Amino acid sequence: MFRNLYADTRSILLSRAFRIALWAIVIYQGFYLIFMKCLYAFIVGTALDADDISFVFTGIAAFIVTAATLFITDREFSNGCIRNKLISGVRRSDVFLSSVCGGMLQGAIYTIFAFLISAIFTMLFTAGFIDYSVPEVADYWLVTTMTSMAIGAFSTALVLMLGGNKLCYVIGLLLAFVMKVWDSFILDKLYPEKGSCTLIGAKLAVYRFVDKYIPYSYLMTRPHYDFGSYIIGCFAMVILSVVIGLIVFNKKELK
Amino acid sequence: MINLYKANMKRITGNFIFIGGCVIAFLATFVFTANLIGMRGRFEDFGPDRRMFFISIAMMIFFTIFVPLYTNHEYRYGVIRNKIAAGFSQRQVYFSHLFGHLTALVIMMASYLLGGILGGARDFGKMAVLSIVLVFALSGYIATMMLISFRILKVVVLSIAAFLILEVSYNGTMIGNALIAFVLKGTAKQIGIVVYNMTVFGQWFTGTGLADDYINPGRPQQIIISAVVILIMVFLTVHGLEKRDLK
Numbered sequence: 001m002f003r004n005l006y007a008d009t010r011s012i013l014l015s016r017a018f019r020i021a022l023w024a025i026v027i028y029q030g031f032y033l034i035f036m037k038c039l040y041a042f043i044v045g046t047a048l049d050a051d052d053i054s055f056v057f058t059g060i061a062a063f064i065v066t067a068a069t070l071f072i073t074d075r076e077f078s079n080g081c082i083r084n085k086l087i088s089g090v091r092r093s094d095v096f097l098s099s100v101c102g103g104m105l106q107g108a109i110y111t112i113f114a115f116l117i118s119a120i121f122t123m124l125f126t127a128g129f130i131d132y133s134v135p136e137v138a139d140y141w142l143v144t145t146m147t148s149m150a151i152g153a154f155s156t157a158l159v160l161m162l163g164g165n166k167l168c169y170v171i172g173l174l175l176a177f178v179m180k181v182w183d184s185f186i187l188d189k190l191y192p193e194k195g196s197c198t199l200i201g202a203k204l205a206v207y208r209f210v211d212k213y214i215p216y217s218y219l220m221t222r223p224h225y226d227f228g229s230y231i232i233g234c235f236a237m238v239i240l241s242v243v244i245g246l247i248v249f250n251k252k253e254l255k
Numbered sequence: 256m257i258n259l260y261k262a263n264m265k266r267i268t269g270n271f272i273f274i275g276g277c278v279i280a281f282l283a284t285f286v287f288t289a290n291l292i293g294m295r296g297r298f299e300d301f302g303p304d305r306r307m308f309f310i311s312i313a314m315m316i317f318f319t320i321f322v323p324l325y326t327n328h329e330y331r332y333g334v335i336r337n338k339i340a341a342g343f344s345q346r347q348v349y350f351s352h353l354f355g356h357l358t359a360l361v362i363m364m365a366s367y368l369l370g371g372i373l374g375g376a377r378d379f380g381k382m383a384v385l386s387i388v389l390v391f392a393l394s395g396y397i398a399t400m401m402l403i404s405f406r407i408l409k410v411v412v413l414s415i416a417a418f419l420i421l422e423v424s425y426n427g428t429m430i431g432n433a434l435i436a437f438v439l440k441g442t443a444k445q446i447g448i449v450v451y452n453m454t455v456f457g458q459w460f461t462g463t464g465l466a467d468d469y470i471n472p473g474r475p476q477q478i479i480i481s482a483v484v485i486l487i488m489v490f491l492t493v494h495g496l497e498k499r500d501l502k
Contacts, residue, residue: 063422070415166410173414173415177421
């Protein structure tokens with residue numbers, strides 16, 4: 001298990017897709033900083049607040065983590081990679097768990113990297129935070145890291161379960177996009193700009209459940225539940241991905 | 256090329272993703288237009304016609320999935336090389352796929368219109384105009400998807416690129432709304448409106464009635480913008496197509 005995990009981790013860290021994902025984070029955050037700097041300089045006329053640029057990674061986190069894990073995990077199904085591992089004595093469950101750990105590792109690394117870039121930009125180019133205290137900033141990044149790890153685990157498990165099928169290339173990315181659009185509707189309904197929430201009954205329960213326990217929605221806005229809810233949401237997503245994934249992957253026919 | 260097109264249409268109409276998409280287009284439009292799920296507030300106030308148009312954006316998501324997955328099949332098992340060996344050019348293969356997808360769009364639009372009309376939409380004049388605008392906008396999007404589908408051979412990279420375009424156009428529309436409303440002035444605003452209307456999301460948003468009127472340059476102008484997008488995408492795809500190396 002650990003030899004396989006070591007090999008998988010090494011493969012991830014040396015892969016081109018991993019480096020491209022890191023570059024994408026730098027370019028996106030840099031572009032956003034330049035855009036907001038221009039906006040503040042020419043339109044608003046005040047110094048740039050850190051609040052406006054610090055958490056932009058959350059807007060692309062689901063896509064970046066899903067795309068990177070999809071690209072890297074898909075290689076397992078090429079050139080008989082998994083079959084070679086099995087011939088070498090690695091069990092199927094070890095192959096699966098090692099890949100899921102790799103997906104979680106990617107989620108954590110991308111978020112920590114985004115945090116470092118964000119911290120540098122905040123210190124060099126902004127006037128500081130207006131609406132966030134230091135513990136709130138730490139809380140936000142911690143929730144984002146956990147969420148990225150949960151999405152990384154889920155996306156990797158999805159690819160391993162559906163590997164070899166065309167749909168594995170689109171399901172994870174589709175889910176990330178649909179959840180993003182749906183969550184914006186949910187937030188609009190739960191916390192309307194004008195007036196109070198008018199939802200009742202089952203719809204209110206479903207919307208609150210998604211907002212509170214589905215990790216994709218944690219990336220839509222700043223944390224507004226107790227930390228325990230976010231831990232439960234992320235932990236449940238990882239556990240479900242692992243349990244369902246192990247059952248499916250252990251019975252899957254490898255082509 | 257006619258034979259390639261016919262072969263494509265036979266495969267498309269038998270494809271389970273396409274058949275499923277058409278069934279979903281019909282059912283989702285019918286349910287949403289008739290408000291069978293009991294939506295209240297803004298969506299209830301929309302009325303059947305606006306609700307029908309609102310759900311039409313799902314077709315953009317469908318073609319983000321379908322066009323790359325279907326067209327990339329050309330690069331598996333030497334399909335495109337067999338076609339070239341049979342005397343067809345890469346340009347003919349491209350156009351057979353493009354026309355195939357445009358026909359698929361028309362079939363899906365028919366499913367959508369049927370679902371909407373049965374669901375209670377009755378403003379046929381506005382429906383016809385918006386449907387024509389939507390067909391052109393989606394044709395531009397399909398041409399964009401065809402561009403990446405013919406240029407990116409690896410299916411996993413292709414899927415990521417397709418969803419990247421979807422994400423960028425969605426986020427671009429959201430940012431565009433704010434920029435056009437509060438930041439851009441004069442000529443910059445006019446250019447911003449044209450760029451905004453180059454995406455399906457932008458044109459769709461103007462049709463939902465949720466956007467401010469000044470974002471809509473006019474329906475004929477939207478069709479012209481979409482036609483220009485189609486021509487640019489077709490040009491970019493066929494440019495140098497015959498000279499590329501096929502593995």
